[in-house]
Amino acid sequence: MHDKQFKKEMLTEGAHAYKAGRMDRRTFLALCGASGVAMNAVLAGDAQAAADHVVMWNWGGQSEECHGSAIGEAFTAKTGKGLKFDTSGPLEGKIKEMVDSGNVTADVADADLFNAVSLGPTGHLESIDYSVVSKEKTLPGYALEYGVSVILYGYAFVYDTEAYGDNPPQNWADFFDVEKYPGMRSLYKWANGSLEAALMADGVAGDALYPLDMDRALAKIKSIKDNSLYWGSGSEAHSMVVNGEVSLGMVWQNRGRNIENDTDGRYKLVNNQAMAMPGAYIVPAGNPAGAAAMEFIATAQEVPAQLALLDCLGMTPSNPEAFGQIPEDQQDYAITSAKNIDKIVYNDPDWWGKNGGDAVNAFLEAIS
Amino acid sequence: MHTLSRHIHPGWLIIAPLLVLVVALYLGPILNILWLSVTDPEPGFGNYAKLGESDALIRIVWTTVRICIITTVFSVTLGYSIAYAMVHCHQRQKNYMLTLLLVSFWISILVRTFSWLMLLGRKGLVNGTLENIGLIAEPIAFMRNELGVLIGMVHYMIPYAVLPLLVSMQSLDTRVMDASRNLGASGTQTFWRIYLPLTLPGLVASTLLVFILSLGFYVTPAVLGGGKVLMVAEYISVQLLVTLKWGTAAMLAAIMLAGVLAMLWVMSRFMKLSTVFGGAAR
Known part of the structure; x- marks a missing residue:
């Protein structure tokens, strides 16, 4: 680079x-x-x-x-x-x-x-x-x-339909539930989206996320550490899923369609509780x-x-x-389509702009 | 003019431009880094104090040192046997081996890193084969963990370990070994008491080279570590590019630099470093 x-x-x-x-x-x-x-x-x-x-x-x-x-x-x-x-x-x-x-x-x-x-x-x-x-x-x-x-763009997740086809995961709580959905998952390495997903999985409402409760989020992240990999780029997230390294993968939602195509529909995108990120x-x-x-x-x-x-x-x-x-x-892939817009949550750029540096470091320290 | 040249060797005049260039382009930025580490975000030793306050930083440094030591031990041991084989086989085989070594030396680190994912990944060639012949039920986790990082780094470092050893072994006077055998020493004794001590400068050179290069590894841990193996270089990059904590980044860089210099100093207590870097032992 x-x-x-x-x-x-x-x-x-x-x-x-x-x-x-x-x-x-x-x-x-x-x-x-x-x-x-x-x-x-x-x-x-x-x-x-x-x-x-x-x-x-x-x-x-x-x-x-x-x-x-x-x-x-x-x-x-x-x-x-x-x-x-x-x-x-x-x-x-x-x-x-x-x-x-x-x-x-x-x-x-x-x-x-x-x-x-x-x-x-x-x-x-x-x-x-x-x-x-x-x-x-x-x-x-x-x-x-x-x-x-x-x-x-958004943080959503894909899941392996062959592993969980009968009872597909529907939200972040399922994503973090290693009992109900065994297997590896992948999360974003630089904290963004991963922290919000952890809080939603822990029961925080999508419109009450900010200011983020870091301790609570990191505790949830650590609880699935042994079952997690972390990606640093969109292509890495993509290849972790396509190569079958993970059964549940957090991805940038705009990659969802390509992942479904590249795996012949084996992996499916879930946009429920997707975190909308203002690019x-x-x-x-x-x-x-x-x-x-x-x-x-x-x-x-x-x-x-x-x-x-x-x-x-x-x-x-x-x-x-x-x-x-x-x-x-x-309609299925765009997070502001009529089909998805009522299910998504919104990122707060103000919180991230002011606290992002410390949040990224705390996250890196928790996963390494 | 005469008095001047009596004190200063005229040879200095010839290398002066180079010296000035090195000082300006190399020492300048390094001093800038050191300066940044005590001035950003505020003047003082706050960045260095963080080392004492946060377990995380210590852990990252320790992970880095641990991985580098293991990498160095394996690369140099394997490198030693490869170099030994190369020196002692026929010229023809030696040329083949050297070609293979240099080809892998020249292949991009990214390609070499990703090829390990193809080979040893969860759905890679090795796991696939073992599963198909029924040896294992679950894929073995070679990659995306510390083991993966070590495999990738050792593989990358072997050519760096071999080359200094090869030079050192080639310049040995083989009659010394013959003399040792002639005087009744066994092959093993000759190796341990004559050959190994004579190749020690090469061994130290390759150890230093591999260890110091390993400290700066970035791509391999980031890709093969699955995000869980955080080494100093990657952490510095995140502090520079994402979290904008340039002071922390500069502090870590300064610590690394000091660590390397300290290592060279300790080495210099035990041996003439000039022999390691190809000079004559005086």
Whole structure:
């Protein structure tokens, strides 16, 4: 990951030097060849120099293609500006480092809303311009000063129908019940969602979760420690299930459909008590494209973009206007569909923004 | 000029640019880390005090040290026998062995880590075969625990253990062993009293190399440990990227650095470190 970042920075610098005539074409191409990077990635560096593009900082993989088709095309049609990607993953520490170093190369980061709570007040983010971005086109409470939720993802679980087909698990209490449902389970390693699931399993109501009772949650987590594995990325969660390592797997709900397909329906997604997580777009302070970032976010809020993201990535719309237009074949998977919306619970970005660091450490200490 | 060159060897002038570069690019960031560990989030030794306050940090450090020691013992022992075999077989076999060793040396750590999951995972090749022939009823938990981490790390470290040993064994004067046999020592005696002591510098070099590299392991424990084997490197990364406790991360990095330096110092009490790193014993 760091190698990738290094190469990208080196090539960006190379592109600047080439444009400015400080480096000849041959050297520049040799540099590209040496780092094994295709030309379009190099052009991203070029784009940053020209600033007639918005650079979206996301997590790579499919999202590059999907963000391009779902948001990028409409954005270009509307503003004439292009869209480029930095796919190195905007973790909180990386955003802080980028802004602190004064070398800000990204305009919009595909992050979590709790990042907006923790990084905003310390001056690392631009405020969202609500004359361009709409507060109505997201769920109430998810339009904050330094970030706005554009999509929702969720913590739900899948179960093995061959193991529990007669009496399938229905909620987090079942998920944590190793007597009734023997076998391994997998949980998210960085605490988010895992803590809430543990509290719900312990009998806390979904709308009374916050502030989280850490001791109670960790005690519940520890009670199934011998029967648990922990994953750190979506693909790891996916492979733990698909390779049959776990019988009950907490997953990001947008992976549910692929898991069902990859296992020929052996594993089934349960969205009851799924924890809706506000995925947010945030803007690093001093971003190169300036106000264009806000227009990009506004484009992502529109219904067609929301539905296209659902279709392409499985990310659930956060714009209430789009809820009614979720297609029939996505009803089971999208957590804000008519079928699911009454069963889900909502994450509190404010609590996580303020307490997330300590919660993650306490969780890591409990499971290791 | 003459007085100057009498005190400073002119050779220093040639290596001065390199020296300046190393100091600026290497020592600078290290000092920055040390500085961060006593200034973030507030000035003082609060980050270091955490070591005394929290069992968790001690446990993470201890897990790391324990895993590294076990990894080193296995890698160096296996590496020693591999190097021994390579030195004593025919040139042709030796070339095959060296090729295989270097190929595995060059394969990415991610590939090597995930291939262990394929082989020894719950539904992996080994468990599948054993279940099919009826030897076991339940899959054996090789992976996603500390055993898995150790298997992955030992496998990754063996080439690092072999190479310094190979160099050391190849440079031995074989006539010494012949002389020992000639004077009536048995093969075992020759090995324990002549061969092993002569390869000691190589043994120490490979032990140090493997142990120090193991301390920084990140990918293997994260993947093969199933989230339950938390080593210092991964913890530092989480503190940097997720929880933004850079002071804690810097403190742990400083502790690791101090630990490695202390180890080198202890070693230097017992032997000339220059022989370990290829210099002449004086």
